[in-house]
Amino acid sequence: MSATSATLPARRMAGWAMTALPWILLAILAILPLLVPSPNFTRLLFMTFLWTTTSIAWNLLGGFAGQVSFGFAVFYGAGAYTTALLMNAGVNPLFAFLAAGLTAALVSLIVGLPAFRLRGPYFAIATIGISEAVRVVMTNLSFTGGASGYRILEHRPFRQLEHYYTALLLAAIAFAISWKIAHSKFGLGLKAIRQDEDAAADLGVNPYTYKLAAHALAAALTGMAGGVFARYAAFIHPGGVFGFHTSVHILLMPVIGGIGTVWGPVLGGFVFGIVEEEIVASFPEIHLLLYGLLLIVIILFEPGGILGGLRKLVRRFRDHR
Amino acid sequence: MTTANIPILEVQKLTKYFGGLAAVKDVSFEVRAGQIFGFIGPNGAGKTTLFSMIAGAVRPSAGKIRSRGVEITGVSPFRLVKAGIARTHQIVRPFREMTVLENVQVAAHFGRKPVRSPSAAKERAMQVLVSVGLDALADNPASILSVGNQKRLEIARALATTPDLLLCDEICGGLTHSETAAMLQLLRRIRDGGMTVMYVEHDVKAITAVCDRILVLNYGRKLAEGTPDHIQNDPAVIEAYLGTKAAGRS
Numbered sequence: 001m002s003a004t005s006a007t008l009p010a011r012r013m014a015g016w017a018m019t020a021l022p023w024i025l026l027a028i029l030a031i032l033p034l035l036v037p038s039p040n041f042t043r044l045l046f047m048t049f050l051w052t053t054t055s056i057a058w059n060l061l062g063g064f065a066g067q068v069s070f071g072f073a074v075f076y077g078a079g080a081y082t083t084a085l086l087m088n089a090g091v092n093p094l095f096a097f098l099a100a101g102l103t104a105a106l107v108s109l110i111v112g113l114p115a116f117r118l119r120g121p122y123f124a125i126a127t128i129g130i131s132e133a134v135r136v137v138m139t140n141l142s143f144t145g146g147a148s149g150y151r152i153l154e155h156r157p158f159r160q161l162e163h164y165y166t167a168l169l170l171a172a173i174a175f176a177i178s179w180k181i182a183h184s185k186f187g188l189g190l191k192a193i194r195q196d197e198d199a200a201a202d203l204g205v206n207p208y209t210y211k212l213a214a215h216a217l218a219a220a221l222t223g224m225a226g227g228v229f230a231r232y233a234a235f236i237h238p239g240g241v242f243g244f245h246t247s248v249h250i251l252l253m254p255v256i257g258g259i260g261t262v263w264g265p266v267l268g269g270f271v272f273g274i275v276e277e278e279i280v281a282s283f284p285e286i287h288l289l290l291y292g293l294l295l296i297v298i299i300l301f302e303p304g305g306i307l308g309g310l311r312k313l314v315r316r317f318r319d320h321r
Numbered sequence: 322m323t324t325a326n327i328p329i330l331e332v333q334k335l336t337k338y339f340g341g342l343a344a345v346k347d348v349s350f351e352v353r354a355g356q357i358f359g360f361i362g363p364n365g366a367g368k369t370t371l372f373s374m375i376a377g378a379v380r381p382s383a384g385k386i387r388s389r390g391v392e393i394t395g396v397s398p399f400r401l402v403k404a405g406i407a408r409t410h411q412i413v414r415p416f417r418e419m420t421v422l423e424n425v426q427v428a429a430h431f432g433r434k435p436v437r438s439p440s441a442a443k444e445r446a447m448q449v450l451v452s453v454g455l456d457a458l459a460d461n462p463a464s465i466l467s468v469g470n471q472k473r474l475e476i477a478r479a480l481a482t483t484p485d486l487l488l489c490d491e492i493c494g495g496l497t498h499s500e501t502a503a504m505l506q507l508l509r510r511i512r513d514g515g516m517t518v519m520y521v522e523h524d525v526k527a528i529t530a531v532c533d534r535i536l537v538l539n540y541g542r543k544l545a546e547g548t549p550d551h552i553q554n555d556p557a558v559i560e561a562y563l564g565t566k567a568a569g570r571s
Contacts, residue, residue: 086388184439185431188426188439189431203432204482205427312342
């Protein structure tokens with residue numbers, strides 16, 4: 001009895017901390033580029049926010065609903081190209097980003113309608129096939145420049161901070177959506193599907209439409225991230241945004257951080273975003289191999305990712321006290 | 322004809338072939354509201370196939386299933402839930418990474434009278450847990466429950482979808498005598514609360530103890546139907562269970 005009354009305020013404090021944490025983090029990240037005015041550092045964080053957005057997005061489908069997709073480059077690329085084409089047609093970047101999200105969501109339906117007839121590994125394999133097919137088509141599509149890529153001409157001065165805050169806002173929106181879903185009926189339905197799709201259906205959950213909805217939402221966020229990236233890079237090509245390594249990166253982050261949780265994909269996104277460039281620069285030939293190894297190690301030793309490992313440590317510490 | 326006279330479940334000439342083999346052949350019966358209706362039959366008689374067809378898990382080769390006059394043949398399980406038909410599983414299928422309460426909360430959220438807010442769904446789930454006697458275990462992970470309690474959880478989840486018709490698949494399988502007795506008592510309470518129950522069980526004793534009406538299957542066909550007393554004295558049923566000699570002697 002005394003033990004529970006002693007832990008109750010502690011638990012309430014922890015609850016407060018968890019509610020305040022996103023806001024504190026957001027505030028720090030908002031003022032960080034002003035305190036550290038280094039274009040390189042700002043660019044690194046900018047990319048980290050985009051990666052984190054896609055990581056959170058992938059987790060909605062792969063983590064909450066348990067549908068492992070190797071095809072998120074399709075949405076990233078679709079968003080990048082939609083933004084590029086619209087901006088060159090004179091559309092305001094903000095509308096181009098929204099259109100990128102919409103396009104990616106529509107593409108996700110085209111992918112999902114047939115692919116969600118399949119389950120587990122078969123779904124995963126289908127997403128690889130679709131993703132590669134899309135990349136090949138984009139490589140040969142002449143009006144977007146095919147394999148040689150597509151350039152965005154923006155008749156406005158380049159302001160890095162504008163890009164930075166766009167990416168930060170997008171990541172914050174992605175996080176808010178993920179947090180909201182985790183505490184909603186929709187999220188519980190997705191978790192039920194992950195654990196036993198047939199049992200979920202026997203309780204009234206429609207697995208097919210729920211998976212399609214999670215897929216579309218994830219695709220929209222990923223597409224917008226692709227759009228924000230395209231505007232910043234001013235040049236995109238199918239081997240980059242539609243590349244298989246893009247799909248692998250997007251899948252790797254939530255796995256590193258902790259799949260199926262709210263904070264795991266954020267953690268994974270930040271770790272990956274910060275070390276990714278170092279790894280690519282240091283091991284240009286074998287960086288994908290390193291990711292593969294990392295994936296194997298995590299799945300073998302700590303399927304819960306960094307967050308799962310931390311939770312175990314905290315529990316052990318608490319038990320030993 | 323008033324709605325009360327329309328059977329809650331009406332099965333007409335239901336047939337299922339697996340390859341050339343008829344697992345269920347031309348089975349017809351009706352279930353009236355407020356009954357516990359049971360199936361029995363020797364191993365391989367087609368009980369599970371018949372159950373699965375009614376639960377929407379297996380598509381019939383021929384025949385019709387109606388609920389309150391509305392055809393539900395081949396309708397997918399999540400739509401059956403919306404029509405007021407819910408099932409339990411013989412081999413329990415809890416969501417293992419969820420708590421007992423969350424398991425039932427899913428059903429409250431997505432059942433026939435869907436609840437949107439998590440707190441309202443939790444509240445309804447808790448009421449159901451109290452009614453089946455699992456409330457003390459609400460915050461435990463579903464994976465640590467005993468077999469008996471996992472079977473109770475199956476029932477709790479189905480009840481939380483607020484069905485008219487509850488389909489129970491071998492809910493006493495693997496239970497001890499006292500657990501079985503408690504489970505049958507729970508079934509009676511569910512019926513007395515106004516729900517209709519369809520119950521499949523291997524254990525003839527359990528079925529005859531609790532059912533108002535029983536259907537006997539043998540080799541995929543209907544062998545007999547009636548009250549427990551009637552079934553127990555039917556020579557064809559005795560023959561199917563004990564062989565011809567025993568039937569001749571009785």
